[in-house]
Amino acid sequence: MKNLTKRQEEILNLIKSHILDLGFPPTRADISRSLGFKSPNAAEQHLRAIEKKGFIKILSGASRGIVLNDSENDQIPVIGLVAAGGPILAEENIEKTIPRSNNLLSSDIDYYLRVKGDSMVDIGIFEEDLIGVSKSANTKVGSVVVARINNEVTVKTLIEMSQNKVVLRPENRKYDDIIVNPQVEELAIEGSCIALLRESI
Numbered sequence: 001m002k003n004l005t006k007r008q009e010e011i012l013n014l015i016k017s018h019i020l021d022l023g024f025p026p027t028r029a030d031i032s033r034s035l036g037f038k039s040p041n042a043a044e045q046h047l048r049a050i051e052k053k054g055f056i057k058i059l060s061g062a063s064r065g066i067v068l069n070d071s072e073n074d075q076i077p078v079i080g081l082v083a084a085g086g087p088i089l090a091e092e093n094i095e096k097t098i099p100r101s102n103n104l105l106s107s108d109i110d111y112y113l114r115v116k117g118d119s120m121v122d123i124g125i126f127e128e129d130l131i132g133v134s135k136s137a138n139t140k141v142g143s144v145v146v147a148r149i150n151n152e153v154t155v156k157t158l159i160e161m162s163q164n165k166v167v168l169r170p171e172n173r174k175y176d177d178i179i180v181n182p183q184v185e186e187l188a189i190e191g192s193c194i195a196l197l198r199e200s201i
Contacts, residue, residue: 008050010035011043015056015066020077023089023110023135025066076100078112078130088113088146088153088190098197109195110135113146113155119170120144120155125196131155132195144193149178150186155193 004012014034018026028040028047037043047066051058059065075097079088089111098112109132115125125131125144133146145158147168156168156178166187168178180187 004050004053004055007035008046008053011046012050012055016068019068020089020094025064027064076109076112076132078114080114081116088148108134108137110191112197113153115155119172119175120157122171122173123157125155125171125193126198128199130197130199131193132197133191134194135191137192137194139189139192146190146193148186148188148190149180153190154178158189 011031014031015025018024018030026034028043031037031043031047032040035043047056047058050056055069057067057069059067076099077089077094078096078098079093080095081093095114100109111133112130113133115127115129115131118127120126123144131144131146137143139145139158139161141158141161143158144155145168147154147156147158149168154168156170158166159169159177160167164181164183166180166182168180170177
């Protein structure tokens with residue numbers, strides 16, 4: 001990879017911190033505002049130069065379509081207890097990072113979430129396990145998902161999903177299904193569980 005200019009380094013660091021704090025990349029307008037450019041076009045020109053040097057990929061047709069290349073993105077954050085209302089990938093939630101391995105699945109994991117409680121034990125997900133979460137995986141009925149309900153983050157199996165009713169099931173008979181009306185309550189599916197990691201003590 002070719003060396004970046006000082007300005008390009010500033011932009012790359014801005015992209016990294018934006019993704020780390022908020023979970024998604026900045027828009028051209030965000031970059032222009034933060035670094036004092038007169039127009040988003042200036043940000044675009046710098047982004048194209050950074051892409052040519054191999055540090056990022058730009059996805060066409062998306063205002064936030066900036067992807068860090070693997071060598072720039074080879075650590076997967078481990079998220080502990082998520083503060084109510086805060087973005088999952090906010091810096092204060094990150095306990096540590098784990099190097100991204102070369103296996104196929106690892107490339108799809110956006111973060112690991114540390115499991116709290118025993119609500120998923122019947123399918124082998126225990127307290128303190130790390131679940132690998134993909135934000136881009138298709139959310140299907142039957143998937144284990146990370147859901148944010150009224151600012152609380154939970155891991156459950158998605159049983160039903162319609163405009164007026166979402167059913168999330170704990171995989172432990174001690175607990176009842178969580179039934180949410182997205183028209184009334186705030187609900188966001190933050191990602192799907194695609195891997196499980198049990199750390200050796």
